[in-house]
Amino acid sequence: MTGKPPNELLNSWFQRSGWSKGELARLVNKRARQLGAAHVSTDTSRVRRWLDGEHPRDPAPRILVELFSERFGTVITHAELGLREPAAPPATSGVDLPWAGRRSIELLGDFARSDLMLNRRGFLGTSLSLSAGPSLIEPMKRWLSPVPEQHPVNGRTPGRVSAEEMDLLEQTTKLFRSWDAQCGGGLRRMAVVGQLHEVTELLRDSHPQSLAERLFRTASELALLAGWMAYDIGMQPSAQRYFVLALHAAREAGDTPLGAHVLATMARQMIHINRAQDALELVHLAQYGSHGTTTPRVQSMLAALEGRAYANLGDADNCRRAVAAAEDLFPGEARAGDGADPDWAAFFTEAELNGENGHSFRDLAYRYPQLTEQAAKSIDRAVDLFSADDEHLRSRALNVVGMATVRLQQREPEAAVGYVHTAVELVRRLRSKRVEDRLRTTVGNLYARYPDVRSVREAHDRAGSVLPAAA
Structure with a gap:
């Protein structure tokens, strides 16, 4: 006897589950092994004591929450099971996570599993906070520390994925990227998270070094894509956590260019939330850490994003320098063979380059109006190039909206209205909160500036009929 009253809430859920005490004990032990908690050994008598009022030791409460939530297909909290809410350990509560292979696997798997389980839009994101400033930048600098020669993954069972299956996993990741570019992040995000969870399960096994690195690389690309999709639909804290985990996995894979891409994506998010100085530091960290390892296309992408950060800081001279570097580095036809680009870099086309640089000039033009013509020239070129590209519909939409803002800067409301109508049609085909918000x-x-212009009123009403209500 525990001397405590029975846990009536846990008893109620347990009775409805249809499990026996022995079945629940086996499920807890299995999940504990998946989490790397080999010390957990639950039996029937232990389950009985929990039902009688004894509070289970960590990580059993979290495992019970997961098991019952999965059983009933809904989110069940600690409180609903009559269990105390655990305090989040410092090492996993923010972005300052341990740089260790085995721990990275556990964190990737845990977060993907939680996302799958708590996939009501925004639910997981509201349980996290967004890091910025030194609390973000300082932990990311540890990306530069060398990985131990002996790969830290040493699973308990032999790997069950062949090289041929690994090829298929990589092709699936490429397909997911294509879907995101076409449709936006709101349509197939959970499919990406599910695939990430499966890959992290494979990483728990023992693999040859080369295969383990490919698995880590795939996990990094999937985590980056899951974060990018979360970013696209407005789940910023969740997006940041995925980005951080993607950086950890890229480091374990020994893929420095991919790590630089992750940092660049984090920088883009910082620009989005008006943290341009943080963005600049992340881009510089990416450039420094990947020096000598990236192709001209990737270097051009980093330089263009550096220009965006400088533009948002109002630093015209450094912005121009970065834009010029991005244009010089971009591999034109004469330099198309300068190194094999990774698959993920294929998105950075001439259209993307023009759009990125055009938006840098557009952002600067709020302080230096004479730059609006340069902004219009570059973004208009991007729109033209994207018009013949159905594979990057979201990028096309973002640049069409960008042209509308430039025409508004130039006090040309009728021209702006034309781009608004085009953007409205594109929004109908996308699931991207980012495009909708812009x-x-x-x-x-x-x-607000031209309420008396009939075409502006009509465009305003038409956009309002298509756009969902602001969150």
């Missing part, structure tokens, strides 16, 4: 802001600004 279009909503642009249309709002246009209407």
